[in-house]
Amino acid sequence: MEPLHGPATYEHEPPRHWALKINSKEPFNAEPPACELVDSYITSVDMFYKRNHGPIPVLENYSLFRLKVGGLAPNHCSLSMDEIKQLPKHTVVATLQCAGNRRTAMSLSRKVKGVGWDISALGNGVWSGARLSDVLNMVGIPNYTKVSSCGGKHVEFVSVDKCKEENGGPYKGSIPLLQATSPDADVILAYEMNGEELNRDHGYPLRVVVPGVIGARSVKWLKSIDIIAEECQGFFMQKDYKMFPPSVTWDNINWGSRRPLMDFPIQCAICRPEDGAYLEEGSKVTVQGYALSGGGRGIERIDVSVDGGKTWIEAKLGQGLKSGHGYIPDDDDHRDKWAWVLWELSVQISSPTDILAKAVDSAANVQPESVESIWNLRGVLNNSWHKVHVNIIPKQLHSNL
Known part of the structure; x- marks a missing residue:
């Protein structure tokens, strides 16, 4: 597999949209302006957040690509992209969200470690590819299997991505076998995003999409899938993306005392108006934002206060997927x-x-009211109430401007 990819260097990065807010250049991590998120139910590829741990891989020979599936599976197989595309195509609308979304606000309480994301480290995409459960069927693991006949309990995804955190090794992650083998979980091996071939930033030619789970488990640039007895022992499963209480510091942390993060919690943010905006006195303003919850749990309601939390008004929810997205089959x-x-x-x-x-x-x-109650040294899963402050321009002053 390795000869199929060119040198992993930052000299071969793909082009990106000029409007993205760059949080780090090497590796490239960037998010769109928050106002861009509420302009469309489906986030464009250009405006979808970019989360990386190393240089973007360069696939040099698509025709020789093979996905290896094995480990503790009863059978093993190696699939070309053409063979993967011959499997039934499944489409799922899913929001991917970095576990560090809204980390910057958490760091205002106490300093945390990690990329300084604002509120836009997420995006809603239309993903198409083969169901993971169909691929696992091919190696002898039936649907809704908790433990394979060979003792496997987890499914590990291995990338060609090279990360300094893995001592130059590949990025890895895993999910429970029961989740992987459940068609209801909608885990797919995606080769299309928003009706087009995956681009390099988002995992070309093949990535995993695990809906309802933190983005770290949706491994990009997929190289192999292994059935394993225990959860993945990689850095991003065992030494990162875990939730600790506010009392834990870098001096007393015990990584083994916590499970790896999976489902993300309920989340909500205001995208318009932006924090610090100036509004005309007495004017009508449309407050807009997004909300989501992990594990397939839908949103029941959004409560908004325009008086600092004294009173609350229920917001109007969008209607979900609108017509006009021709890349989603009608049936x-x-x-x-x-x-x-x-x-x-x-x-x-x-x-x-x-x-x-x-x-x-x-x-x-x-959602918890205060960020202090959920503060953690890695700054993950900040889902406290979101707040923006708005200023007022008096009518008389506004008319003179």
Whole structure:
């Protein structure tokens, strides 16, 4: 497999959109302006956040690509891209979100370690490819299997990505075998994003998409799939992306005391107006944002306050996937349960104030009010109430401008 890829250097990075906010150049990590997120239910490829741990791989010979599937599977196989595309094509609408989304706000409470993401380290995409469960069927593992006949309990995904955290080795991650073999979980080996071939930034030619789970488990540039007895022992499963209480510091951390993060919690953010915006006194303003919850839990409601949390108004939820996305088959049985909802609320604001937003999901999970209560040294899973402050331009002053 390795000879199929060119040198992993930053000299061969793909072009990116000029509007992205770059949080680190090498490796490249960037997010779109928040206002771009609420312009479309489906996030464009250009505006989809970019999360990397090393240089973007360069595939030099597509025709020789082979995906190896083995480990503790009863049988092993090696599949070309043509063979993968001959399997039934499945399309799923799913939001991918970095576990570090909204980390910058958490660091304002106390300093945390990690890329300084604002509120746009996520995007909602239309992903198409082969179901992982269909591929596992080919190596002798039936649907809804918790433990394989050879003792496998987890499915490990291995990339060609080279990471300094893995001492120059490949990026790896895993999910439980039961989740991998369940067609209901909609885990796919994706080769298309938004109706087009995956580009290099998003995993060309093949990636895993694990809906409802933190983005770290949706491994890009997939090289092999292994059935293993225990969860993946890679750095990003065992020494990162874990949730610790506020009392844990770098001096007393015990990585083995916590499980790797999987489902992301309920999340909500305000994308318009932006923090610090100036509004005309008494004008109608449309507050817009996104909300999502992990594990297939839908959003029940969004509560918005325009008086700093004294009173709350329920926002209007978007209608989900709109018509006009021709790359989604009309007869495809896709579900929006893995996707965000966009919401809005039109209100009149007459004085400087804090606008707050919080969400409730279908399991009645609610967001915590304070970031301090969920602070952790890695700055992951900040899902506290989101707040933006708006200023007011008096009508008389505005008319003189």
